[in-house]
Amino acid sequence: MPPTSAPERALTASALRVAFGDVVALADVDVDLVAGRTTVIVGPNGAGKSTLLEVLAGARQPTSGRIDSGGRTRSFVPQRAAASEHLPVTVREIVSIGAWGRVGPLGRLTAAIRHDIDAAMRRLDVAALARTPFATLSGGQRQRALLAQGLARGADILLLDEPTTGLDARSADLNRRAIADERERGVAVVCVSHDDRLISEADHVIRLDGGRLTPGSAPAR
Template sequence: MISPTSLAPAARLSDVHVAFDGVDVVCGVDLRVAPEELAAIAGPNGAGKSTLLEVLAGTRSPRRGQRSVSGAVAFVPQRAAIPPRLPVTVRDVVAVGVWGRLGPWRRVDGEARAAVARSLSRMEIADLASSPYASLSGGQQQRTLLAQGLARQADLLLLDEPTTGLDAESSLRIRSVLREEADRGVAVVCVSHDGALLGEADRVVRLEAGRVVALGSGTGLPYSGS
């Protein structure tokens, strides 16, 4: 079996610094994420975890350092900023995931519809496809957002606290799907405080005050630097 860390990286951060109001909240971080790897970013509140994830996603630019990503990226936030009165269904939300693959002005084709259907099925919410997104429970909404990320068919899947505050069934389904994605070759990175998810990760990167202070392996896989 080939260790994920022996593969060419799907994402790499080199000496990344991010500042808010002139103060660095991420300080000189080097990070390498490989295909087939489930990596978790852990640490106390305010450590810079979500900010680092945003840099990986390309939604926040560092003041210094470099970001290199190969392939498509899907970013699953902890909560979506969808107004509760917006009349969108679960299927509508998941279908957003295929837009990046289709490009502008292209209609959703049969392949894209099949990707949406597969993603709904994998997250066990196919029966909710026609339901208003706003009517769902917190766990169902988080499953919907992950289904959107799956529909993107990305090479790098990023998630911010995907199991926080969820029921046991939803948490287990999400953890199972993340493991499946890594096993099929996707590089998966999630910010998490969930002990069960951290225990299942191939690697845990711990941040404190914006710096990497520890690297560990949830399943014994080695870490091979940046």
């Protein structure tokens, strides 16, 4: 049999430390994200899960440590929209924000990018809500719109904070399906989650407690 090629590392983080004054949120955490693999970060409340995700996304600078993404693009989907829910923006406008990283906020959306925006909205079943004010959506609809925003970025690394928590069954299934599709597309997907199904289907599980990796963190497969 021909030799199996080594998995492509999409991002490597080493010795990550985050401290807020005397409080250490992360301590000496090493992470490898692999292209075409799903990584789930688990642990009790206050374990440092969301902090780690924010650092991997580039949304928070670590106190010390090193991150190497090799220039790969990252898309971060938090639990809540960065924009105020009370702003008069439509669902399509919210999803389109995801494409700004491809052209910049003052850049022009090309026909190809607009096509990708439409495709992301169809995948998460929010296309029919394109002109609907974002603030009027249900919780499940909002999370699907936010995930569509993340997909519109077309990034190499997709980082999600609790993508199925608190959602109705249909919305949770749509989000799981989108995550699986991105994995198959070769994207490195990493999410914080308590979803037993996502955890059981993950290629790699990172377990945190008190800001540290704990025994039971499974290696990337």
